[in-house]
Amino acid sequence: MTSALWTHLVKDLxxxxxxxxxxxxxxxxxxxxxxxxSLAFDPRGAFSQEIAGGVLCVATMFASVSALNQAWAREIxxxxxxxxxxxxxxxxxxxxAKVLANFLFVSIVQLLLAPVFLVFYNLRVEGNAWxxxxxxxxGTWALVANGTFFAALSIRTRxxxxxxxxxxxxxxxxxxxxxxxxxxxxxxxxxxxxxxxKLLAGYDIIFTxxxxxxxxxxxxxx
Amino acid sequence: MKKFAIGFYVAxxxxxxxxxxxxxxxxxxxxxxxxxxxxxxxxxxxxxxxAFLFFAISLIGSIGFLSFRRNRPDWxxxxxxxxxxxxxxxxxxCTVVLITGPLWGxxxxxxxxxxxxxxxxxxxxxxxxxxxxxxxxxxxxxxVQTLAAVLGIFGALDVxxxxxxxxxxxxxxxxxxxxxxxxxxxxxPTMLAAFGWNVLAWLAWGLLILGLRYAVERxxxxxxxxxxxxxxxxxx
Numbered sequence: 001m002t003s004a005l006w007t008h009l010v011k012d013l014x015x016x017x018x019x020x021x022x023x024x025x026x027x028x029x030x031x032x033x034x035x036x037x038s039l040a041f042d043p044r045g046a047f048s049q050e051i052a053g054g055v056l057c058v059a060t061m062f063a064s065v066s067a068l069n070q071a072w073a074r075e076i077x078x079x080x081x082x083x084x085x086x087x088x089x090x091x092x093x094x095x096x097a098k099v100l101a102n103f104l105f106v107s108i109v110q111l112l113l114a115p116v117f118l119v120f121y122n123l124r125v126e127g128n129a130w131x132x133x134x135x136x137x138x139g140t141w142a143l144v145a146n147g148t149f150f151a152a153l154s155i156r157t158r159x160x161x162x163x164x165x166x167x168x169x170x171x172x173x174x175x176x177x178x179x180x181x182x183x184x185x186x187x188x189x190x191x192x193x194x195x196x197x198k199l200l201a202g203y204d205i206i207f208t209x210x211x212x213x214x215x216x217x218x219x220x221x222x
Numbered sequence: 223m224k225k226f227a228i229g230f231y232v233a234x235x236x237x238x239x240x241x242x243x244x245x246x247x248x249x250x251x252x253x254x255x256x257x258x259x260x261x262x263x264x265x266x267x268x269x270x271x272x273a274f275l276f277f278a279i280s281l282i283g284s285i286g287f288l289s290f291r292r293n294r295p296d297w298x299x300x301x302x303x304x305x306x307x308x309x310x311x312x313x314x315x316c317t318v319v320l321i322t323g324p325l326w327g328x329x330x331x332x333x334x335x336x337x338x339x340x341x342x343x344x345x346x347x348x349x350x351x352x353x354x355x356x357x358x359x360x361x362x363x364x365x366v367q368t369l370a371a372v373l374g375i376f377g378a379l380d381v382x383x384x385x386x387x388x389x390x391x392x393x394x395x396x397x398x399x400x401x402x403x404x405x406x407x408x409x410x411p412t413m414l415a416a417f418g419w420n421v422l423a424w425l426a427w428g429l430l431i432l433g434l435r436y437a438v439e440r441x442x443x444x445x446x447x448x449x450x451x452x453x454x455x456x457x458x
């Protein structure tokens with residue numbers, strides 16, 4: 001079980017370590033989104049506290065789409081994906097390895113982006129700051145697990161890269177809502193984010209399970 | 223015989239729709255607080271019911287396709303046609319809901335739209351099924367049916383989560399008319415009759431369109447299979 005997963009994971013991490021394509025492009029893209037939002041909404045004072053959570057989540061979401069497409073586009077070249085389909089292991093391991101790798105990349109981007117946020121939006125965390133260490137990984141997992149699944153799905157179609165955001169964003173909406181509301185309530189300290197953390201955890205469990213179950217169907221779709 | 227049955231069904235449907243219109247506009251009494259604007263209820267709620275029913279048909283079709291695709295290809299093709307027809311006609315009815323809702327909201331609430339649980343859920347549902355139709359349009363080849371079935375299941379799974387998340391967020395939509403509590407239910411019998419007739423009429427109409435769409439898709443599948451067979455024969 002674990003050896004195939006480990007091989008896929010090490011391969012993806014090694015490629016990223018040598019090229020740093022995904023992290024660099026995501027980081028720059030997210031930074032651009034943050035700057036664009038700041039120009040568009042002119043965040044000051046209490047208002048910036050309120051929108052910062054939403055901007056962080058949306059910026060991560062947009063940035064990860066490009067990287068997730070690349071994760072599978074790389075496998076299409078030289079018919080690597082066909083070789084993986086013939087490999088005598090379950091597709092779930094391939095899927096989980098991809099999710100873990102991309103989860104790591106997006107998390108690194110968020111960590112690097114956090115100080116930029118604190119500066120640009122003059123943020124003070126009024127609630128429990130350590131809860132952010134629960135909310136952001138849960139939200140990122142929801143994004144990356146679904147995104148990896150739908151990227152594998154859309155890569156099999158004619159329009160490839162174009163399709164992923166179109167099918168990912170509607171499905172991701174409840175998780176985005178929960179992630180934004182939890183982050184905002186931690187930043188402003190007004191509300192209790194527990195309910196939203198539970199919702200995120202539930203979303204993660206449900207969709208990760210279904211993705212693992214259905215990934216073979218997508219991988220072998222004829 | 224089959225043609226006669228279809229013609230009869232069409233005639234009954236049209237009669238039902240005329241009767242439903244008459245009931246809703248002329249027979250049902252004026253509502254005390256919302257007055258004439260309330261009559262849109264006779265179109266809004268039946269459309270929502272039909273849309274949800276058709277999305278359920280689409281989900282069953284998607285599951286059916288995935289379970290039959292290995293050993294019963296013909297059943298799988300039929301399931302896929304139901305999944306597509308359900309999603310397409312469901313989106314049309316859902317669009318009607320999303321248009322009639324704001325028209326009523328403007329009169330009753332003074333605003334066109336609010337991000338309330340049921341409104342947001344319906345909108346997200348609409349978005350999910352539009353993305354399903356986009357996938358069917360963008361993807362080519364035989365794998366489109368499998369991919370669409372998978373997306374159909376994901377989309378349906380998302381609906382209860384969207385609903386719960388929005389309910390915790392905020393709610394402004396009127397409490398359920400049926401099964402909402404002691405005070406719920408339509409008290410006036412003529413109002414209830416008008417509502418019932420309209421549900422029946424729109425359901426009959428929706429099923430007619432759904433059936434037509436299904437038949438068209440089946441024909442389409444038949445031609446596609448025929449073309450594939452002819453291409454094979456030419457090679458041989």
